[in-house]
Amino acid sequence: MNGIRCLQLFPLLWLQRYSANHSSSFSPTQSLLTCEAINKPSIQSKSVSSLGSPSISSGNLNMENIPEVDIDGRGKFKYIQIKVKDDSGNEKLIIRGHRDAGYHADILERVQSHYPNLRCDCPGGGRILHEPDKKKILVYGYSMGFGRGDHEVTVAILKKHYPDYNIEWNNEGY
Template identity: 50%
Template sequence: MGKKIGELADVPDVDIAEAGCFKYILIEVRDLGATREQSKLVVRGDASCAYHADVLDLLQDKIDDSKLKLDCKGGGRIRVNPQTRTISVYGYSMGFGRADHEKTVEILKKNYPQWTIEITDEEY
């Protein structure tokens, strides 16, 4: 598979599907080698994953776990509509609980500055 990610700065803040409705998780990535433990929150979502844990496994497979540690902070669903340039964040994960959707939206807005991103609670 190639070299695994070993630096916090090399972990992209967002990696989600380009379109559709899919499960997502909010993950805290911690740098195990830093003198002061550094971390950041990242958003991951993949339309091919049936379970939120599968989304976590995708990132786990990409990192060097001797240097970085993942801690899932919860999940939900994301709907991405590239035609209207909108992203909706909602729902929860049965296994990980509800992610802090406000933090998720904050992270998404940095990566999609021209898009409308909102939290909706009408849907699961």
């Protein structure tokens, strides 16, 4: 199965879960800021519909086909910034946030499984409070595994996709 090996200090529970689900392991004392793809072919048939993003095959994959924003329609949830890069050096910063993600790394792993031919790096994350009835989004907090995302950049990207929303950010909370 495709995945991401994140050499970061995650809570012990996450390390135990990661080790149990992946054939390779790592020591939490290794260099702590590198993520690398673990490419194994079995996941390539997995459906993209669980992310709400369009299905993209290897044949028509380019940066323009990758949605810049994919967040849940309401609620409070974890989010991450992901820098997606292809073999030609083209790159794009995308935002992903989902309520069903137990850990920020789950979001990164999910995205990498849908785009196995691209390099995905996470510069940071946090949380989003999305209130569609009030047309309001708050970006805040940090990821214990990846660190604090640049919320100002996240807000700028979200404003392009939610132009009639009041979108704010702060560095408070977890």
